[in-house]
Amino acid sequence: MSELPYAEVIGDPIAHSKSPLIHNFWLDALNIEAEYRKTHVAAEGLSAYFLARRADPDWLGCNVTIPHKIAVMDYVDDPGGVRERIGAVNTIASETGGPLIGTNTDAGGFLQPLLRDRWKGKSALIVGAGGAARAILFALATLGVPEIAIMARDAAKGQALLDRAGVKGRVIGMSDALPPVDLLVNSTSLGMVGQPVFEPDLSPLPAAATVYDIVYAPLETGLLKAARARGLKTLDGLEMLIGQAALAFDIFFD
Numbered sequence: 001m002s003e004l005p006y007a008e009v010i011g012d013p014i015a016h017s018k019s020p021l022i023h024n025f026w027l028d029a030l031n032i033e034a035e036y037r038k039t040h041v042a043a044e045g046l047s048a049y050f051l052a053r054r055a056d057p058d059w060l061g062c063n064v065t066i067p068h069k070i071a072v073m074d075y076v077d078d079p080g081g082v083r084e085r086i087g088a089v090n091t092i093a094s095e096t097g098g099p100l101i102g103t104n105t106d107a108g109g110f111l112q113p114l115l116r117d118r119w120k121g122k123s124a125l126i127v128g129a130g131g132a133a134r135a136i137l138f139a140l141a142t143l144g145v146p147e148i149a150i151m152a153r154d155a156a157k158g159q160a161l162l163d164r165a166g167v168k169g170r171v172i173g174m175s176d177a178l179p180p181v182d183l184l185v186n187s188t189s190l191g192m193v194g195q196p197v198f199e200p201d202l203s204p205l206p207a208a209a210t211v212y213d214i215v216y217a218p219l220e221t222g223l224l225k226a227a228r229a230r231g232l233k234t235l236d237g238l239e240m241l242i243g244q245a246a247l248a249f250d251i252f253f254d
Helices: 019-027 045-053 073-074 106-116 131-143 155-165 221-231 239-253
Strands: 004-012 035-038 057-066 092-093 100-102 123-127 149-152 170-172 183-186 209-212 232-237
Touching: 004 239, 019 035, 019 239, 035 239, 045 057, 045 073, 045 239, 057 239, 073 100, 092 239, 106 131, 106 209, 106 239, 123 131, 131 149, 149 155, 155 170, 209 221, 221 232
Parallel strands: 004 035, 004 057, 123 149, 123 183, 149 170, 183 209, 209 232
Antiparallel strands: 057 092, 092 100
């Protein structure tokens, strides 16, 4: 057991995570006696992980990253209706002697830089159909973006995301040409260190388009580099990471 109260981030892979740097910086700055870690948890180890953490009174909860944001919903209570509204959990809070509470700070973290920049686009394309894509689709639907498309390997999975969010969008394949959207979002791990690149032909995008890549290792992905070369507005993954971390930090450390 830890000598200090602690929270952590779990995922597979997890070595790349910058979350401990962010949370521990804030803990030091605020003189809070606690710590934040990163822990590798494979899919087959989720049940054992939660069993062990429930027995640790110092554990405050965890953030959840690829590929567990959907699977962890089976281990948490959901008083906020996150399962129904978003369909993915990225933050779990532990209350001593009580249930594990699941929520999602990805949606709010994703929106922060768009709201800061007063983005007013009318159309978006989300690349991917995993846990992060669910939160991003929810966020864009909340903004009232009228045209949202999904680019996915599995068309049925992409359509299921749109149906869950009540969005009348369309699904395109990973090799299809990009539509001329105002916002392109890569919600996948493509472009991350050790993963295949994602560098589509950006020429269909209008000159005023924004390209948003939630990958942050590396900070400048091939997608963002190509977008900047075209003079497009770009947002990197650190923006969303810090935004969602701030919301999670408040949950873990009051």
